[in-house]
Amino acid sequence: MAQTIKADLCIIGGGSGGLYVAAGAAQLGARTVLIERDAMGGDCLNHGCIPSKALLAAAKSATAGAAFADAGAPDTAPRPAPLPFARAHAHVHEVIASIAPHDSVERFEGLGCTVIQAHARFADPRTVVAGDTRVRARRFVVATGSRPAVPAIPGLDDGPYLTNETLFDLTACPEHLIVLGGGPIGVEMAQAHRRLGARVTVLEADRALNREDPELAQPVVDRLRAEGVAIHERVRVDRVDHDRAGGVRVVLTDADGRSRTIDGSHLLVATGRRPTLDGLDLEAAGIDHGAEGIRVDARLRTSNRRVFAIGDCTGGRQFTHMAGYEGGIVIRNALFRLPAKATDRSHPRVTYTEPELAQAGLTEAEARRLHGDRIRVFRAAMADNDRARAERQGEGLAKLVLDPHGRIAGVGIAGAHAGELLQPWLVALSARLGPKALTGMIAPYPTLGEINKRLAGLVYADRLFSAKTRALVRLLQKF
Ligand SMILES: Cc1cc2nc3c(=O)[nH]c(=O)nc-3n(C[C@H](O)[C@H](O)[C@H](O)COP(=O)(O)OP(=O)(O)OC[C@H]3O[C@@H](n4cnc5c(N)ncnc54)[C@H](O)[C@@H]3O)c2cc1C
Ligand SMILES: NC(=O)c1ccc[n+]([C@@H]2O[C@H](COP(=O)([O-])OP(=O)(O)OC[C@H]3O[C@@H](n4cnc5c(N)ncnc54)[C@H](O)[C@@H]3O)[C@@H](O)[C@H]2O)c1
Numbered sequence: 001m002a003q004t005i006k007a008d009l010c011i012i013g014g015g016s017g018g019l020y021v022a023a024g025a026a027q028l029g030a031r032t033v034l035i036e037r038d039a040m041g042g043d044c045l046n047h048g049c050i051p052s053k054a055l056l057a058a059a060k061s062a063t064a065g066a067a068f069a070d071a072g073a074p075d076t077a078p079r080p081a082p083l084p085f086a087r088a089h090a091h092v093h094e095v096i097a098s099i100a101p102h103d104s105v106e107r108f109e110g111l112g113c114t115v116i117q118a119h120a121r122f123a124d125p126r127t128v129v130a131g132d133t134r135v136r137a138r139r140f141v142v143a144t145g146s147r148p149a150v151p152a153i154p155g156l157d158d159g160p161y162l163t164n165e166t167l168f169d170l171t172a173c174p175e176h177l178i179v180l181g182g183g184p185i186g187v188e189m190a191q192a193h194r195r196l197g198a199r200v201t202v203l204e205a206d207r208a209l210n211r212e213d214p215e216l217a218q219p220v221v222d223r224l225r226a227e228g229v230a231i232h233e234r235v236r237v238d239r240v241d242h243d244r245a246g247g248v249r250v251v252l253t254d255a256d257g258r259s260r261t262i263d264g265s266h267l268l269v270a271t272g273r274r275p276t277l278d279g280l281d282l283e284a285a286g287i288d289h290g291a292e293g294i295r296v297d298a299r300l301r302t303s304n305r306r307v308f309a310i311g312d313c314t315g316g317r318q319f320t321h322m323a324g325y326e327g328g329i330v331i332r333n334a335l336f337r338l339p340a341k342a343t344d345r346s347h348p349r350v351t352y353t354e355p356e357l358a359q360a361g362l363t364e365a366e367a368r369r370l371h372g373d374r375i376r377v378f379r380a381a382m383a384d385n386d387r388a389r390a391e392r393q394g395e396g397l398a399k400l401v402l403d404p405h406g407r408i409a410g411v412g413i414a415g416a417h418a419g420e421l422l423q424p425w426l427v428a429l430s431a432r433l434g435p436k437a438l439t440g441m442i443a444p445y446p447t448l449g450e451i452n453k454r455l456a457g458l459v460y461a462d463r464l465f466s467a468k469t470r471a472l473v474r475l476l477q478k479f
Contacts, residue, residue, distance in 0.1 A: 002132050005114060007033040009334055010128055010137035012120040012280070015042015017311030017323030018143035019103055024331045026112040033137065034113045035120040035130045041103035043145050043164075043312070044320045045096060051168040052188055054095040056352055058088035059195035063227075063354075067392035082197050085173035092168055122285035125304055139306055139334040142287070142294060143323065144280065146273035146312035151180075151237075159242025161267040170266075174198045178250055178264035180237065182208030184351045185270035187220060190229045191353050201230040201262055203237055203252060209351065213363040216414040219396040220353050240267065275313045298341040299333050300326055308334060317347055346429045350419035355382075355396045358418035360425055361410030367401045374404035378458040380451050382415040387446035391416065398455045400435065406459075408435060417448055424452050435459045 009025045011018045014036030022034040039046045062082030101107060105115045118131030128135045148163040150156065162170075164185060177193050179186045182204030194200045202208065202224075208231055209217035225231060234255040241249040248267045254260055275293035288295045288303035293315030300308045308330045311323035325344060332340035351357040367375045383394035396415030403409040411425040428437050438456035443449050463469070 002129070002134050004134045004136060005033060007031045007114070007135055007137040009033070009139050009141065010135045011035065011141045011143060012128065013042065013143035013145055013311075013313070014040045014103070014108075014115075015143060015145050015311065015323070016044045016320040017145075017327050018042070018141065019108070020324045020327035021141050021143065021310070021330055022108055022113050023111055024327065025335060026108070028331070028335055030335055032113045033116065033135050034108055035116045035118065035128070035135070037117070037119040037130075040105060040108075041100060045099055045103055047165045047168065049320055050096055050099060051092045052164075052185070052192070053352055054092040055088060055168070055192045055196075056188060058083055058091045059192040060354065062195045062197075082195060085196050086171055088196055089168075089171050119279060121279055121281040122287070123281070125285045126306060137306075139308065140285075141327075141330055141334070142280070142302070142307060142309040142313055143311045143327075144276045144313045146293075146315075146318060147276050148269060149272040149274040150269055151271050153237050153240055155240040155242070156269075158240075159248070160246065161240075161248070161269050163269050167268060174264075174266040176201070176264040177266050177268060178203065178248060178262060179268045179270060180250075181270035181272065182206075182231065182233065183211070183270060183272065184209070186268075187224060187353055188351060189268060189270065190231075191224055191227065194224070194227055194229050199230075199264075200228075201264065202232065203235050203250065203262070204231065204233045205235065205237075207233045209357065212351070212357055212359060213365065213399065213412050215364070216357055216359070216397070216399065216412045219355055219414045220351065220357050223355060223395065224353070273312060273318055275315055277313065298343070299339060300329055300342055301333070317349075319349055321348070346426060348422060348426055350422070352419070355393070355415045356418035357412075357414050358422040359410070359412040360422055360429060361408065362401060363410055363412060364399065364401050367403065367409040371404050371409075375409060376402045376406075376459075378402075378455055380455040380458065382451065384454070385446075385448060385451045387448050387450070388416060390446065398451050400455050400459070402435070402459065406434065407432075411455075413451075415448070415451075421448060421452060424449070 008030040010033040011022050012035050014034055022032055025032040108115050116130045116133055120128050120130040123129045173196055176199040179190050179202045182202045186202055190200045190202050208221050236253045239251040248264050250262045252260055282289055286304045287307055293313050294302055294309040296302055296309050296314050300310055302309050310326035310330055312318045326342055329340045329342045332338040346360045348360040364377055378400040380398045382388045382396040388394045393416035398413040401410045413421050435456040438452050443453045
């Protein structure tokens with residue numbers, strides 16, 4: 001016999017977005033129900049951000065000191081006898097286990113949530129069914145995430161291939177990993193596996209990291225190639241043949257129209273995501289959706305005004321911090337009844353390769369599409385930063401784009417610790433400060449962060465060192 005629970009807020013999905021809302025709602029005193037059908041923590045903890053960053057960290061230790069191997073050109077190839085792959089695998093799972101208590105059923109029950117571990121589906125516009133429980137809530141939040149989008153390539157489904165959901169189960173290093181897709185998952189995992197000793201080939205239909213500014217993506221691509229990752233861009237994958245021993249042969253047409261075959265021991269499919277909406281019975285609740293995900297307005301309300309949707313299942317900006325940001329908007333709408341809107345335009349993101357690639361706001365191309373040639377672009381090279389030189393990490397650059405009113409339209413950084421270097425720009429963007437906010441600070445010497453002050457300073461350099469100012473200075477010397 002099904003039991004019925006009454007709640008203020010019912011959240012479907014215990015990943016980055018769902019957990020953010022559940023923790024906030026419960027601590028604010030709302031009667032909160034959280035439904036998760038699989039592992040608490042969702043993609044980020046179990047198959048996404050955490051395992052991928054842990055594997056990259058393990059792989060980084062395999063190349064530690066490589067830049068100093070030759071006093072001349074930096075040698076970035078992996079050292080012989082890198083970290084044993086089994087140790088890297090163990091590290092990944094130790095990190096997941098160490099974070100898991102924070103996302104656990106026990107912690108959320110301790111915060112006051114009712115946690116149901118079952119598949120959830122809508123029965124009607126105000127009722128969700130999970131296992132033998134019916135939940136009638138004032139408001140619902142759908143935060144069901146996304147799954148790998150696997151392209152329809154002849155032969156692909158006839159044998160095994162890896163996705164982010166199975167990659168981190170490997171306990172032995174692949175002999176030759178072929179990566180389909182050169183987006184963030186593809187390039188991060190290509191570098192990690194190469195550094196841990198695998199041969200790696202990336203096959204990309206467009207250009208690698210094509211959502212990013214090409215000038216900033218280039219240092220990443222160059223570094224991967226220097227480390228021995230084969231990257232084939234603008235290819236069309238025509239067929240995949242699996243052999244009995246578990247190996248794969250990929251038949252492709254390269255950028256020059258020639259047919260080629262590449263043999264590998266493992267194939268990783270990292271060609272994008274599709275929203276997880278299976279078995280949710282959205283129609284029963286009148287929730288509008290399409291192939292891209294659940295449709296929401298600026299307040300993140302679906303076509304059913306009692307139901308909000310956040311995170312990857314809306315097909316928007318698929319990052320953990322964006323799911324959390326959207327969770328905050330929903331709390332204000334659903335619990336405080338404030339008409340808060342998701343208006344953020346900074347959309348920060350980082351690809352955690354070495355060098356890292358960090359971006360906030362518009363890329364140069366996006367700003368140009370919006371404002372034409374009235375934008376101004378400034379660049380500072382990592383090679384001109386003394387700390388980067390001391391650490392032999394002089395590759396990359398920082399780039400600032402101003403809109404026609406002199407406001408910060410976007411900032412991109414390719415280089416060591418670019419994700420950390422981006423943070424002052426995010427403060428400036430959220431506080432609506434101009435580049436001047438960064439020129440006034442005293443940046444300790446020598447730090448990588450000096451590049452931000454240098455970049456901001458370039459905005460005013462022309463005016464400061466102009467003929468007019470020089471004339472003024474000469475005049476003042478007469479007194
Ligand atoms: C390899 C990889 C690396 C990544 N690295 C980063 C990174 O470095 N930084 C970053 O910001 N982002 C990263 N991401 C993206 C990030 O993981 C996602 O954007 C984030 O997890 C989305 O959160 P979410 O809450 O929308 O979905 P999820 O975290 O996926 O959570 C959804 C949850 O809903 C559950 N669920 C689904 N349907 C139902 C149902 N009907 N009933 C009950 N439960 C259900 C699922 O089991 C899942 O636990 C990465 C992704 C991948 C794949
Ligand atoms: N560091 C991070 O924050 C991070 C890391 C990994 C993933 N993510 C999130 O997860 C999302 C998914 O990552 P992703 O890399 O799978 O997706 P993506 O959509 O960003 O990139 C997929 C790539 O695969 C290519 N592709 C598609 N079909 C292809 C085919 N048949 N053959 C060859 N190439 C093909 C596309 O051109 C694209 O470049 C990201 O967009 C991001 O939101 C974030």
